[in-house]
Amino acid sequence: MKSFALALALLTSGASFVGAAFAAPTATVPFPKALAEEPIPMVEKLPAQWPASWILVHDFHFNSILDGRVMIIDTASVDRPVRGMVRAAQFANMLASSSRREILTSETFYSRLTQGVRTDVVSIWDMVTLLPKGEIVLPGGKRQQSVTYPQLFQFTNGQKWALVANFTPAQSVSVLDLDARKIISEIDLPGCAQLYPTGVRGFSSFCADGSLFSVALGPDGKAVTSKVVENVHDIDNQPMFGTPAWQGQTAWFVSYRGRIQGFDFSGEVGKALPGAFDLGSAEGAAPEWRPGGWQVIANDAAGKLYVLMSPNGREGSHKDGGTEVWVADPASKTRTARIALRSVALAIGLTKDAKPNLIVARADGEIDVHDAATGAFLRSLGKAGGDNPILITVP
Amino acid sequence: MKSFALALALLTSGASFVGAAFAAPTATVPFPKALAEEPIPMVEKLPAQWPASWILVHDFHFNSILDGRVMIIDTASVDRPVRGMVRAAQFANMLASSSRREILTSETFYSRLTQGVRTDVVSIWDMVTLLPKGEIVLPGGKRQQSVTYPQLFQFTNGQKWALVANFTPAQSVSVLDLDARKIISEIDLPGCAQLYPTGVRGFSSFCADGSLFSVALGPDGKAVTSKVVENVHDIDNQPMFGTPAWQGQTAWFVSYRGRIQGFDFSGEVGKALPGAFDLGSAEGAAPEWRPGGWQVIANDAAGKLYVLMSPNGREGSHKDGGTEVWVADPASKTRTARIALRSVALAIGLTKDAKPNLIVARADGEIDVHDAATGAFLRSLGKAGGDNPILITVP
Amino acid sequence: MISLDKWTERLTRRVARGTSRRSTLAWLGATITGAAVFPVLPVARAASGSPHGGGGGHAPISSGNPQDPGDQASCDYWRYCAIDGFLCSCCGGSVSTCPPGTEMSPITWVGTCTNPADKRAYVISYNDCCGVSSCGQCLCNRNEGDRPQVRPQSNNDYNWCLGTESSIYNCSTAVIIGVASE
């Protein structure tokens, strides 16, 4: 190799002066000094505390599901919206923790990309360098793979632990100690799905019979107590989107037909809040307005709810995407505003600052930013969310 | 698991009759018998001998280079052009052998998709089932990775062996015994690139000093003799596209400026054929017609040459793609026809049947089929070539 | 009139081949509930809209059978009333078979779609084809009868490449496995 490189150098060092001869004279130009040489190698870092305008957008990447990504986006920047990307391989899930300064991805790999030995892993990434800090291997090849739902991978115990949903289709939950980098327990969850952190240390799940199942965990991660609350979910007539809007430990769900139902997960047992209410109807629909998209409900710091609505609501329209965002006040149980979007959208989120912005991931992959208070369109971030932006996370 | 499944069955078997109650009566319909149940599981197979209309198209997959693919396409079928796909991971190369009934892909994998332990492999796929038959691991992590060139992975010794180009940037060639599933030798190739099978058992490569370097291999895969032919390639003024059109062991190259040069690789030493000729000029160019694209030269069974041409030929235009295909007869050294394409194209190929078709991979990803004799457009195969079809192989 | 018991018994027999007892049972459970929870719905006309994907301008594929009408390369095709993914018809397979090089998942979820020709409600099994990366052709998403993940056998968001050697998803079929009632 050495001799080759030197040979090339010799071979052409003569020629290089010929190259130089082509150069234009510089005496005539207004810039006396040439642009400075730039240092090599140079790699960007992110700020220790991300600005309030920064979000994470999950690109499901349908054309290569095994190569999904999470895009880190500054929603305030039109010219540099993409700040970096983190791997999210094969129906992955993602968690971001400002306090841990970590991004976690639960992923699946094969030794030959599509075939061979399967390895499930929770990867831990530094939020400043976006470099891997470590991983926790999940044995048994049972990590649940679905089109990405946030409630399949959640924190509990003050973000010291993570919960991973398993599906083989046998359903269970793995409890991970993130600092010890190991699995500390596994809890069977027959007939129940999705994980809603509950109390100080525990979770709840909805079950196939319409009940809510809550589990409290001990210091060792094992189940201490569990409780079933019957008939909180009418799966046939008022099925709820699995992804709620979180206000502290209160989760606001919306049904396929637009009914808002709150749940309190602050105690050891999840409880339905009294006073479910409907978003109501409006003109311009055929046949009717219903929530539509993948991440259809979100909230701002003040607690106002935002719901992505489709004017073509009917059985089966719940993932079709929406063209308006309806704003509701859970206190007064009334709709307070309608925001018209520029195009069909699949996911919405809100920045957490005092003057929140509504972030809209469109079906065509474009990311739009609206003023949440007025609904006014502020800026487009182009395809910053990648090919298939389906989830917006505001850390 | 068992109890869960049975529980579900019990839970809902009652309800199923309710479901049945919704069903429409069938007495009034014109079809007395219901459509038959279909067998499960059922997986397609390909014919032992692929029809002459079948080709392989390499989808480089820029948006996920680590997940490249080879699409198997029936160019005669408008409604079912895609017959299957084969993995071609991370700047892969592909070989297809009708006699071996195998497709070979030289690939690279990482234990964590983008990071971790690297493994280079030649994967062997059955042409009927498209299932993996075996693999040959290539140690040292040196397999050359580039935007895919056919001449980085080639057969020799009657397709019993394969040659794999290495680049670290130290250049060498690994010789593989495909039936023994092992590497039998490695030959250093300082300053030379691309592999052109030569003689019965050997190869030639072009070198940085404009020479051609030929190596003859012994039965053990080791180099027996080698020979350098000087000044066959004017890299500065008449650089040749690395991918030629093969007529048996004669390779027809075209330069960035449209000069056709033949090479005879039938003997132990590659030789430039006398009588290079230019494709000439034509109206409608600004500034001039030059070859442009990724796979710009191909030939039919009769030996006619087809060259993809750009009307905006200039320094640096050689990968811009072309809008016409020029047909030339290497015997008379004349251009015999011009074929207008429907859109800018990057790669061309010809079916091997008596009435050959010209296959065109367009920059927008569409695959077009033309009558090679008349130039007439016959059919579009849509996006059958995937996201970035850049190479066409006619097995 | 096939009794439900007979029908599920036949299913079990057919699926048992090459699948573990465990996944067979799960699949059996899924099948029964799947058939149960679906009211019989007309194929929504609106399903042709972009929200479901459009088959990417693929040329039409016909069954050639007047009793099985429509374009099998279009998201509108009657059997696709609850499909989510790439149509195997566009990927080297067919509406009921997987492309070469893949493995058909033995466990899946089941929908009920009405055949506009004979007006019957057919039980459709959306078996995924696995072990090859995303096909990339004819992406569709229709959700008639789709319910939240709490009812797995009624949810098309799961990667149903389960019980296969590889969980990598390539495309989805829509196989007739029975009639909801006759």
Place this chain on the structure above:
Amino acid sequence: MISLDKWTERLTRRVARGTSRRSTLAWLGATITGAAVFPVLPVARAASGSPHGGGGGHAPISSGNPQDPGDQASCDYWRYCAIDGFLCSCCGGSVSTCPPGTEMSPITWVGTCTNPADKRAYVISYNDCCGVSSCGQCLCNRNEGDRPQVRPQSNNDYNWCLGTESSIYNCSTAVIIGVASE
């Protein structure tokens, strides 16, 4: 006027950090030849055409320096006269830096592009950023001075993620490492 020796010596020093002697030597060879084989060409106007990609409608990025004019998110930008890949300017890096989470390749190939503001011919190093999958933003391909693979240091088809922990390609930079002549 920097003598070629001084210049390459400085390069060697700068690159030596974190790279093996072997790749340093290769890079040195590449640099010299790279600088040598390029006639100084005007940035082709036609370079804005789709054959080079269009930056995917990305909003313009300006250096803010009149001596470094143009849109760093556009394939037309003067430094990109021989770039092939995704622009790091659109991926979380910049024209001369890699996005977070990637590693910049120590060995690469070098082009000569003319700055339309000061008319100087700059030696541009197209260092790739590695270890993260395809960025997917602002794909460009320009080939002024690009030569066949027989001259590696003048060819942009190689994956220049060499000498890095991972050879997975994310995006490409266009770093000023010198002036062809002063």
